[in-house]
Amino acid sequence: MRMTTRELNRATLGRQLLLRREALKVGDAVRRVVALQAQQPASPYVALWNRLTDFDPVDLDAAFGDRTLVKATLMRITLHVVHADDHPAMHTAMRPTLRGARLGDRRFTASGLSAADADMLVPHLLEFAGRPRTAAEVEDWLHTRLAVLPKGVWWALRSFAPLLHAPTGAPWSFGSRPSYVTAGTPPTPEGTPDECLRALVQRYLEGFGPASVADVAQFALVQRSRARDAVHAVSGALERLEGPDGTELFDVSGAPRPHEDTPAPPRLLAMWDSILLAYADRSRVIPPDYRKLVARSNGDVLPTLLVDGYVAGVWRPVEGGIEATAFHRLSGEAWDGLAAEARSLVALLTDREPRAYRRYDRWWATLPSAEVRVLPG
Structure with a gap:
């Protein structure tokens, strides 16, 4: 059976809860979508707001607090939110990539330690991180055990050791200064990485x-x-x-694959939304001409407008609402749908961080001439 590009698009949107919002608990939703990108603390909240009916961010706070959901370095050596039941197998699957990417890097090798030295530190680190520890606390601990500066060593260990990010508080459960805690005992499931x-x-x-x-x-x-x-x-x-x-x-086998004509409502996707990064061929969601506009040179992936299932522009919070930049002409119906989404999103952000993503505003100066509207909250 040969699938069309639109059939692939609708299959992705259906699996990712983007054809219609679902009435699910946050833990069940993350199980459904597998993993949420989480480099930016607001993004898992915006991602679930896009996918769930009556999403309450307090529910996600609670899921982080009781470890129903966990945040850790996993796929693509980046931070993801996953269900706690998925984490052990995911971490074990990713361990060769995580370990190799860090222990072969000059930031670690400059310490003079070997990979075997790093492996020997892991059990002791996990014992030390039995309760949440800041990066400074871990570096101080490493300094008492090593005769070298610990910075590169900690940079490597925090990526491949089975550690979780511990919640640090408002507005998005995790802040810019993370704390770390061991993933638990046993830290990995039975089974090899393969x-x-x-x-x-x-x-x-x-x-x-x-x-x-x-x-x-x-x-x-x-x-x-x-x-x-x-x-x-x-x-x-x-x-x-x-x-x-x-x-x-x-x-x-038997997975749902919606018809290519299934309506796809407009959405305001989070920064680094998983559907923008989960494929080698991203044309099922991002028109090729727009890929470099959305995925910037340093790896930042901007928050995007999704219209008829495809990226049609970018958005950012501004005074007065959501500034939407469309890369091509949109219909009045599309703008109306985006405006309705913006009103709901502004309500979410106002209670937490009205100018979320503000630090990335520099990218808007490099966008081509396009239609720009401020959609009020």
Whole structure:
């Protein structure tokens, strides 16, 4: 079966709760969408506001507080929010990537320590982080154990050791100065990293399928050969499909794939929303001409307007509402839909941080000439 680009788009939006908001608890919602990008503290809140009916940010605060949901360095060596039940297998699957990316970097090797030295520190670090510890506290602790400056060592350990970010308070549960706590005992599940990667493939396809081997490798940032082996190991339980360009795609058997004509309502996606990063071929959501406008040179991925299922521009909070910049002419109906979304989003931000994402305003000076409207709250 060959899928069209719009069919892939609608499949992604359906799995990611973006065709219609659902009445789910926040923990169940994150299980459904697999993982939320969380480099910017506001983004998981905006992501769930886009996906849930009557979303109350207090519910997400509580889920972080009781560890129903956890925040950690995982896929693509970036911060994600995932369900606590998913974290052990995800971390184990990602461990070779996390460990290799950090222990081979000059920021760590300049310390003079070996990879084996770092591995020996991990059990002691997890014991020390049995309660939340700031970065300064961990560096002081490392300084008492090492005859080298601990900065590069801690930079490596905090990425590949099984640590969680501990909530630090308002407005978005996690602030700019993180605290860390051990993920628990045992910190990893039974199974090798490759066995856990197979489980991650299954979860990825549930939330983002259909997808190719290259998409799996991009989502997790693992070697293409490792992604291929993991997909083929579980392919007996998967459906095989064909993409618009003939690429082989895989999907969970019986998974919903909405018709390409299914309406897709406008949305104001969070910065670094997962659907913008989860594929090698991002054209199922981002028109190729817009990719460099949205994904900036340093890796920042701007908050976007989603119209008819595709990125149509960017947005940011400003005085008086949400400033929406459209990269092409939008219909009056589309603007009306975005205005309704903006009123709801302003209410969310006003109670927390009215100018969330303000530190990224510099990117707006480099955008091309476009239609700009301030949508009032």
